[in-house]
Amino acid sequence: MTFLQDYAYYIGAFGLVFxxxxxxxxxxxxxxxxxxxxxxxxGVNLFLISVxxxxxxxxxxxxxxxxxxxxxxxxxxxALVLTAIVIGVAVLALALSLAVRLYHHxxxxxxxxxxxxxx
Amino acid sequence: xxxxxxxxxxxxxxxxxxLSLDRIPFGESxxxxxxxxxxxxxxxxxxTNVVTxxxxxxRGFDTLGEVTVxxxxxxxxxxxxxxxxxxxxxxxxxxxLVLNTGCRFLFPLILLFGAYIFIHGHLSPGGGFQGxxxxxxxxxxxxxxxxxxxxxxxxxxxxxxLSGLIFLxxxxxxxxxxxxxxxxxxxxxxxxxxxxxxxxxxxIYIAIGCKVGSELGGIIDRLVEESG
Numbered sequence: 051m052t053f054l055q056d057y058a059y060y061i062g063a064f065g066l067v068f069x070x071x072x073x074x075x076x077x078x079x080x081x082x083x084x085x086x087x088x089x090x091x092x093g094v095n096l097f098l099i100s101v102x103x104x105x106x107x108x109x110x111x112x113x114x115x116x117x118x119x120x121x122x123x124x125x126x127x128x129a130l131v132l133t134a135i136v137i138g139v140a141v142l143a144l145a146l147s148l149a150v151r152l153y154h155h156x157x158x159x160x161x162x163x164x165x166x167x168x169x
Numbered sequence: 170x171x172x173x174x175x176x177x178x179x180x181x182x183x184x185x186x187x188l189s190l191d192r193i194p195f196g197e198s199x200x201x202x203x204x205x206x207x208x209x210x211x212x213x214x215x216x217t218n219v220v221t222x223x224x225x226x227x228r229g230f231d232t233l234g235e236v237t238v239x240x241x242x243x244x245x246x247x248x249x250x251x252x253x254x255x256x257x258x259x260x261x262x263x264x265x266l267v268l269n270t271g272c273r274f275l276f277p278l279i280l281l282f283g284a285y286i287f288i289h290g291h292l293s294p295g296g297g298f299q300g301x302x303x304x305x306x307x308x309x310x311x312x313x314x315x316x317x318x319x320x321x322x323x324x325x326x327x328x329x330x331l332s333g334l335i336f337l338x339x340x341x342x343x344x345x346x347x348x349x350x351x352x353x354x355x356x357x358x359x360x361x362x363x364x365x366x367x368x369x370x371x372x373i374y375i376a377i378g379c380k381v382g383s384e385l386g387g388i389i390d391r392l393v394e395e396s397g
Contacts, residue, residue, distance in 0.1 A: 056195050064186060068179050075175040102203065105196035110207055110219035113293060113362070122219070124203035125210075129223040133235040136298045136381060140242035143388045147246045150395055 059100035066093030080149045080159040087145065091138045095131045102127035215358030216291035216367040224296065225370045225377075229352040232373075233336060236380060240333070243384045250391050264316055272314030279307035287378030291367040297374040301381025308386040312393045320390060325383040332379040339369050339376070 054061070070090025074083050102124030108117060110125040149159065156164050198204060206227065207219055214222040224232055264272075287300030311318055340352040347353035352369075359366035 057190070060190055060193075060195065064183070064190075068183065071182075072172075072175055072179055075178070076172045100195065101193060101199070103196055104198050109294065111294060112211060112217040112219075119207045122207050124198070124200055125206050125219040125223050126200060126203045128220045129228060132220065132224060132296070132298055133232065136302060136385075137235060137238050137242070139302070139385065140239045140246075140388065143392065144242045144246045144249070147249045147392070147395070151249055 059103070060097065063093050063097035063100055066090070066096060069093075078161045080152065080161060083161070084142065084145045084149060088138070088142055091134075095134055095138075098127045098131050098134075211361060214354070214367060214370065215361065216370050217362050218291050218293065218296075221291045221296050221370060221374070222367075225291075225373050226352075226354070226368075229340070229373065232377070233340070233352075236333070236336065236377060239381065239384055240329075243388055246388055247391050250395050262316070264314060268314050272310055276307050276311055279310065280304055283307065283378070283382065287374050288371065289364070290374040290378075291370045292362060292364070297377030298381055300374075300378040302385060304378070304382030305385030305389060308382075309389050312389060320386055322387075322390070325387050325390070328379050329383040329387070332376040332383070335376040336373055336380070339372055343369065 067090055070086045070088070070093060073086025073089065077083055077086065104121070104123050107121050107123040110122040110128070111117075152164065153159055158164065193199070206223055210219045210222045210227075211217060214226040216222040216226070263269075283300045283303035283306075285300075286295035286303055287297045290296030290300070308320055311320070343353040343355050344351045347355040352373075354368035356368040356372075358368050365371075
């Protein structure tokens with residue numbers, strides 16, 4: 051039980067990663083593949099943040115006096131994830147635009163049917 | 170069949186990850202670089218938000234790369250979508266009076282909130298990327314609520330290019346005046362916890378906020394145009 055408590059964030063984060071990976075591997079609808087990509091990315095971001103967490107830590111912002119530097123979480127993963135989220139939105143938009151183009155070209159979003167048309 | 174193979178593959182990956190995660194304890198301080206940033210960040214950069222000092226000051230060059238990735242993604246999106254001929258625009262049903270007025274009322278307030286977030290990026294939670302996303306959400310509200318209204322394409326392109334240029338120019342001035350390296354600080358650090366502190370951090374974060382806002386706004390514009 052302590053194992054679950056200690057590693058709850060890791061397990062949750064990698065649960066999201068595996069849900070995303072499974073969706074990308076198994077589903078054939080292009081939109082669902084993109085949704086899987088988005089879930090995977092959320093899991094990776096959550097994992098990075100939870101690696102940087104320190105027990106009972108606060109956000110690394112000295113907004114008022116009396117905050118100890120000892121009890122602050124690691125700022126480096128937060129800084130990485132901060133940019134990764136915005137980039138993830140842009141990559142998602144790019145993937146969706148490619149899906150829109152494919153749909154206009156073939157009339158289907160099913161990857162098998164697109165393959166049959168010698169794509 | 171496919172899902173069985175997928176599950177087997179994922180189980181193998183999960184086994185490997187569980188073995189390596191066993192060596193990463195949860196809730197303990199792991200990196201010395203993070204401790205250094207927390208200890209010395211305030212004196213060295215003048216920003217009270219340590220995450221901001223990492224993003225803009227210590228890893229400023231990296232952030233320039235991230236902004237470029239965002240730019241390339243936006244360019245790629247508009248290139249992919251504009252290869253098709255623009256279809257004839259159908260008549261859009263006008264939104265109701267309540268929706269229209271509400272959107273017009275909320276739009277400047279959301280813009281103001283986004284600007285607040287990125288101007289105070291070195292003092293409070295937030296920063297250029299978050300503020301830019303909020304500004305883009307204001308544009309999204311206009312597209313959803315008051316249909317038929319558009320943001321001007323040349324305007325958003327101009328803002329985007331100008332803010333990118335400001336970022337680069339601040340970096341180059343830092344190279345010449347600051348003397349040490351690209352993006353080094355050349356302004357006085359000011360008093361901690363005041364608005365005018367942190368040297369070049371507020372300038373760069375305002376530039377990033379405008380750039381991210383206009384880029385995400387442009388993406389929204391493209392996608393809404395595609396949907397007709």
